[in-house]
Amino acid sequence: MNIIYNELLCRGYSVDVGVVADRTGGGNVQKEIDFIVNDADKKIYIPSAFRMDTDEKESDELKSLMLTKDFFKKSLHA
Numbered sequence: 001m002n003i004i005y006n007e008l009l010c011r012g013y014s015v016d017v018g019v020v021a022d023r024t025g026g027g028n029v030q031k032e033i034d035f036i037v038n039d040a041d042k043k044i045y046i047p048s049a050f051r052m053d054t055d056e057k058e059s060d061e062l063k064s065l066m067l068t069k070d071f072f073k074k075s076l077h078a
Helices: 004-008 055-066
Strands: 014-022 029-038 044-048
Touching: 004 014, 004 029, 014 055, 029 055
Parallel strands: none
Antiparallel strands: 014 029, 029 044
């Protein structure tokens, strides 16, 4: 993940780590979005995983993106 982070910085982006709350099923679980790329008034959400070899792992990574509920670009990288 440091490679992705460093590449984004080299391209001149401001990069943050994000957390969204998952309140489905009456719970309150925090899900992480590995990178939030800021470029002026635009954002790109990028979760990253070394491997997504199971449906459960892929679903977990996608869920954090869907919880943002906004119109900014979302990109999944394995």
